[in-house]
Amino acid sequence: MQKEVDLYHAHYGYIAADPQVAVRRETYDEDLGQASWITLAEAREFFSALELGPGHTALEVACGSGGVTCRMAAETEASCVGVDISAEGISAARERASEQGLAARVSFQIADAGQPLPFPDESFDAVLCNDSINHLPRRADVLRDWYRVLRPGGRLLFTDPIVVTGQLTNEEIRDRSSIGFFLFTPAEFNEPLLAQTGFIVHEVRDVTDNVASVSRKWREARAKRRAELVTLEGETAFDGVQRFLAAVHALSSERRLSRFMYLAARPFGEDVREAAAGSRQADQADQHP
Ligand SMILES: C[S@@+](CC[C@H](N)C(=O)[O-])C[C@H]1O[C@@H](n2cnc3c(N)ncnc32)[C@H](O)[C@@H]1O
Incomplete structure (x- = not known):
């Protein structure tokens, strides 16, 4: 579908423009x-869950403008690579x-x-x-590829902000997915898929609160700077982003779309047997719903 x-x-093209910087400062x-x-507080929780340290290497998939990747490298002393389309x-x-x-330790x-x-x-x-992850089609292939690039014992952490936990109208779906390709995922879909891929799932956490608060602050901060942002983005794009943020806020604050964090590991040593059993169980649950 055309976005x-x-x-x-709009975001990355004018990343250093004054109104964009002011909006981010007020939002995060x-x-x-x-x-x-x-937020930075949440990013720090993610770095610690990944158990990174000096001498380790980490990949950030869909890193955008690399702010989280750079902070991960600076705070954990790991070497980091970011990719984005x-x-x-x-x-x-x-x-x-x-x-x-950070250029010696961080690349994009x-x-x-x-x-x-x-990557090998x-x-x-x-x-x-x-x-x-919601921008990537074929979830099973994506998880298999992340498993492939991880070393045995390596950790995976991703958030899925598009987990369907309530009813949505066609207009809400349209506004929420107006920024590009979107994969809407049913609740409790990612967990068995992780197990089927061979991962051991360590933690699944509801992290929807950040969506509700960030989307509200982001929309309000942009509304205050409408004139400057319209000059940068054009009126149609400005209004489109505002509509998108309004939909995000309504759906997340009413818990009809939720954001979940998944922490998993590629098994190592003894864990390989446990993961194989988990994968068989997930397969059986799939066949006998
Ligand atoms: C919501 S942004 C998140 C960016 C960054 N992770 C962050 O937290 O700020 C989604 C990112 O996914 C990227 N993206 C979308 N489709 C992609 C694809 N097929 N491959 C790689 N990156 C993609 C976009 O360019 C964008 O930077």
Whole structure:
């Protein structure tokens, strides 16, 4: 489906423009250049769950402008790689890494994460994907590829912000998915799929609160700067992003669409047997609903 609202072009194309910076400062606890529902406080919880440290390597899938990737490298001392399909996002990410003196340990590549990733098997100790898996078709293939690039014992953490936990009208679905390809996922779909892929699931947590608060603050901060943003984005794009954010806020605050965090690991040693049993169980549950 053709996207009606080019949120990421507007975001990454003018990442350093004054009104965009002011909007992010008012929206998030810290401006990481994010185009999502993550705050610095939450990012730190994710880094710690990934158990990263010096000498480790981590991949961020759909890293956008690389703010989270750079912060992960700075705070954990791991080497980090970010990939995103947006050339503007990757260019802003490279600039950020070099400005922050991280270029020796952090790199970025343009890649379509809906396709096999351009990395050999068992390249990373951790894979992080924040608020982006919903943009990738064929979930089973995506998870299989993340499993492939992880080393045995490596950890995967992703958020899925599009878990259907209530009723949605056709207009709400249209507004919520107006920014590009969207995969709406039923509740309790990701857990068995992770097990079938061979992962051990460590934690599943409802992290919808950030969506409700960030979308409200983001929309209000943009509304205050309407004139400057319309000059940058054009009136149609501005109104489209506002409509998108209004839909996000309504659906998340009413818990009709939820955001979940999944922490899993590629098994290692003894865990391999446990994971194989989990995978068989998930297969059987699939066949006998
Ligand atoms: C909601 S943003 C999240 C960006 C970043 N993870 C963050 O938290 O700020 C979703 C990102 O997915 C990227 N994206 C969409 N489709 C993609 C694909 N097929 N391959 C790689 N990245 C993709 C977009 O360019 C955008 O940067």
